[in-house]
Amino acid sequence: MEEMVKTCPQHTCSWLKNRFTLYKHEEVWNHQEFLEGKLLAQQSFKAHPSEVFLCSFPKSGTTWLKALAFAIITREKFDQSTSPLLTTLPHDCIPFLEKDLEQIEENHKNSHFPPVSTHLHYNSLPQSIVASNCKIVYIHRNMKDVIVSYYHFVREIVKLPMGDAPFEEAFDEFCQGVSSCGPYWDHILGYWKASLERPEMFLFLKYEDMKTDPISNVKRLAEFIGYPFTINEEKAGVIEHITKLCSFESLSNLEVNKSGMHRAEETNAIENRLYFRNAKDGDWKNYFSNEMIEKIDKLIDEKMGATDLVL
Ligand code: A3P
Numbered sequence: 001m002e003e004m005v006k007t008c009p010q011h012t013c014s015w016l017k018n019r020f021t022l023y024k025h026e027e028v029w030n031h032q033e034f035l036e037g038k039l040l041a042q043q044s045f046k047a048h049p050s051e052v053f054l055c056s057f058p059k060s061g062t063t064w065l066k067a068l069a070f071a072i073i074t075r076e077k078f079d080q081s082t083s084p085l086l087t088t089l090p091h092d093c094i095p096f097l098e099k100d101l102e103q104i105e106e107n108h109k110n111s112h113f114p115p116v117s118t119h120l121h122y123n124s125l126p127q128s129i130v131a132s133n134c135k136i137v138y139i140h141r142n143m144k145d146v147i148v149s150y151y152h153f154v155r156e157i158v159k160l161p162m163g164d165a166p167f168e169e170a171f172d173e174f175c176q177g178v179s180s181c182g183p184y185w186d187h188i189l190g191y192w193k194a195s196l197e198r199p200e201m202f203l204f205l206k207y208e209d210m211k212t213d214p215i216s217n218v219k220r221l222a223e224f225i226g227y228p229f230t231i232n233e234e235k236a237g238v239i240e241h242i243t244k245l246c247s248f249e250s251l252s253n254l255e256v257n258k259s260g261m262h263r264a265e266e267t268n269a270i271e272n273r274l275y276f277r278n279a280k281d282g283d284w285k286n287y288f289s290n291e292m293i294e295k296i297d298k299l300i301d302e303k304m305g306a307t308d309l310v311l
Contacts, residue, residue: 001036008035011178015169019158022178028121029182033268037098038120045101045126048108052135052225053125054094054117057187058180059149060141061207062117063275065221066090067246069115069137072222075233080241087256089272090246091117097126099263115225119181122190130194133201137224138191140309141207143184143300144284147174149277151287154180156274167287175299185303192307204309208281214243252276 008023022029030038054069056062067090071083078084084093095104097118104116115137118125129136141149147170155165177183195202203224210217218239222228229239244250251257252273260272288296 001039002032004039005032005035013154013170013173013178015166015173016154016158017160017164019160020154022180026121026124027186028124029178029180031180034098034119034180037101038124040101041097041118041120041126042124045097045104045128046108047126047128047132047134048113049132049134050226051113051129051132052115052137053097053129054115054137054139055122055191056117056119056139057141057146057184058119059146059153061139061205061210062119063090063251064207064210064246064248065137065139065205066094066115066117067251068218068221068242069225070094071242071246072218072225072227073114075227075238075242080245083245085245085251086254089257089260089262089275090251091262091275121181121187122194133198135201135203135224136191136195137203137205137221138195139205139207139210140188142281142284144288144296145207145281146184147171147296148284148287150174150179152277153274157270168289168292171288171292171296175296183303185300188304188309189307192309206309211279211281214247215239218243248276248279252279 005023008025011022011024011029012018013020013022021032023032023035024030025035025038054062054065056065067085070090070093071085074083094115094117095107097104097116097120107114151165151167151170155162173179174182174184177186181187191202195204203220205217205221219229233239257272257276262270262272262275
């Protein structure tokens with residue numbers, strides 16, 4: 001697999017002082033590990049029809065969606081004081097297709113089909129996911145905030161201070177489609193187009209809407225993934241409890257998410273805190289020049305003007 005990856009076109013990010021390399025496969029830029037995982041999943045993964053996939057472009061709210069889905073499906077087993085989310089990074093509660101294939105296959109052997117998350121583009125999903133008519137939840141976030149979030153995430157991963165990682169270059173590269181799982185717009189468009197053909201199999205959640213109205217979005221999510229809240233649960237405030245447990249304020253203040261490591265045993269282990277930066281809508285305003293705003297608005301219009309998905 002490693003050999004195959006090395007034959008793909010490569011791009012080393014100069015704004016990250018050449019510490020980060022991406023590989024192009026099926027018109028998508030990937031980090032080496034993700035690409036290896038994608039190829040393995042495409043080769044061998046067999047989806048179960050009851051499996052739900054939580055799909056996202058990186059930095060669009062994946063961690064939040066995973067926390068919510070986990071809290072929803074385990075709410076009878078745990079309450080707010082016993083939830084594993086209090087001591088476990090949400091990424092370690094929901095398996096990731098590109099990295100956790102063995103664990104997912106083990107779950108299958110035990111007839112256990114919890115949600116699975118993925119950053120794969122729709123057209124790159126293992127065929128059995130589409131053939132089995134699996135439900136897909138897609139979370140998306142406005143491109144400007146995704147760029148800023150991505151900039152800080154990868155910059156921190158390669159341990160570069162802001163002064164050594166020029167934002168303008170990161171911005172230009174992202175707008176050329178070169179970022180982990182980029183191009184951003186192809187990711188969204190793939191899922192959006194597929195949803196037009198089979199709307200009942202898709203739930204689109206918009207990060208910004210989830211922030212302004214978490215309760216009804218959590219309700220929609222629970223219904224869609226087959227765990228609707230009962231009237232009694234609603235009266236007892238269960239939706240509010242889950243929303244609070246999974247809020248940025250709660251999760252980012254937990255010790256595990258402040259000082260723990262994700263996949264600590266791996267060479268590419270990531271500090272959990274990097275998944276929780278500030279979760280502010282419109283943070284891009286602190287980074288974009290007028291010229292950048294003009295460029296990106298044009299790009300968004302050109303690439304996604306035909307959809308109603310992105311502001
Ligand atoms: P910022 O970098 O703008 O703060 P992903 O989970 O897809 O990697 O996305 C990470 C982004 O989601 C980060 O955005 C992070 O702060 C934000 N985030 C993490 N947990 C969140 C939560 N519980 N609620 C809202 N946003 C959250």
